[in-house]
Amino acid sequence: MAKKGNAADLAPSRKEKKGLGQYILAFFLLLYTLFCALPVLLVFISAFTDEKYITQHGFSFFPEKWSMAGMNAVLRYGKQLARSYAVTIGITVVGTLCGLLIMSMFAYSISRPDFRLSKFLSVYLLIPMLFNGGQLAGYIVFTSYYNLKDSYALLIFPLMVTTMNVIILRTYIVNSIPAELMEAAKIDGAGEYRTFFQITLPLLKPSLAAVGFMMATAYWNDWQNALMYITSDNKKPLQLLLVNIQKSIEFLLNNNNVPASVRAAMGGGIPQYSSTMATVIVVIGPIMIVYPFFQKYFIKGLTVGSVKG
């Protein structure tokens, strides 16, 4: 896209006219943008809306009474919230970094010319995309045979390697990193590992950023594995707090986390609606904040990966 912009600068072309049609087009785009943004905005407004207002008048974009009660209730999750944050961040970071490392090593290996085993490895990589055991078989194998119920491993490993991501990385290595560079490193006496870590991996950065961001979002947003496998409170990731929100709010507020005085201050009732929305903010917030920084990378990454070499 950048290239096109430059070309337009040099030679003013079709992109110049700002007729009525352009304004109508922009108007429709704006409408669609609002369609995308308003539901998210509603979350933020509702989180700070007075609970009584919601029960009486319903959710609203223009509430007449604001309140911090919902947010306060969420912050009083205290320990459990901090714990869940730690779990989610932990699995996201560990899963993404390990996944990126092993997938790029694999992609590098199978893209070596003259490595005969790579044909087999490529097929081996592809088969899971075509055929898989499905959720039920996975569930039974993981819990009864690996005995991994309620372990972090089941939050991390199932999302670690995806065929598509390896293909994206391999495509990038083949198309965008000159093979001569790797040859030259070898002639200069660098071993295979050194060539990979000091030449290939740094050059792979744009692709790693794209794949990494997509992986991180997948980890952050994964509720299904958590719901199926995690049972103990201290291993619950954020998404699970959301899924069980009703239980969470009651449990957490009845728990000893909350001093009696605070409960009394809330009038004995739990600010259900607003605190649910506040929890949603807490859960989706970090992605919203990080996403704009990665946008250009993943747009590029998507583009590169779509054109298979």
Place this chain on the structure above:
Amino acid sequence: MKGKGFWENTWKHRAHVVMALPVFLVLFFIMYVPMAGLVMAFKNYDFTLGIWRSPWCGLDNFKFLIASKKIFVSMTKNTIMYYVIFTALGTFLNVVLAIAIDQCVFKKSTKVMQTIMIIPVFISYAAVQFIVYAFISTDTGILNNTFNMGVRFYTKKELWPTILTIVKMWNSVGYGSVLYMSVLAGIDTALYEAAEIDGANKWQQIWHITLPSLIPMITVMLLLSVGNIMRSDTGLFYQVTRNSGQLYDTTQVIDSYVLNAIFKNSNFGFTAATSFFQSVVGLLLMLFANGMVRKIEPENALF
């Protein structure tokens, strides 16, 4: 000797073998071993015995599947129906949005708008369900309050195909258009200039230059998606519907059915047969789709 050369070659590349090993192992334990678990479809599964030692039961599970027409047919029908709606409408909207963004001359504002349009795809369905609830809940929902409708959305199954379609489009169109935009960015601007000189208006340019250049990508994306007909966005059907039994007739898809069965610990024979059906049909469709892509657009085939 060919064989000997192979081993020599492998030994020479032992560093690459080592580097490929971690992914090999992860795939083996996470993807390959559960494939063997599909034999459950032919067994009378017993918790205490495990998959291997449970007794064989031939095709009993499948007979059960066919006999209980109602559930099986309805969830297969739903799965395919949603696939068709989502794919057809989704592709159409992706393309329209991509062209609209590409045509718009207010580049800076378009960029900001595009950033916002992509955001929904990063919100998990576990969170989306509360947003949907805020709009359509009976007493507190915005729709009911604004228009005084008093519709009990969570009990009206006939409304859900529409609701889920809107949610899905909200979630995925902004992101989906990125791919098509990248194709549009690659079109030679000289083509448009030439067309303008020849007196073609904007619509004619879109019709004769923009659309044709998108056709290969559209074809490839459509064909590749065929392999996933049997799989659905589980979160959409499980979370957004609040897994409400009243809505199952129109919202239960194979994936959400299997998830429910796992939580209820019930009907494993039936579920295993369903799973088997899902995997095998998926495989056949994928092979078919790839074959088609290879015929039309060989460089985009997966294998």
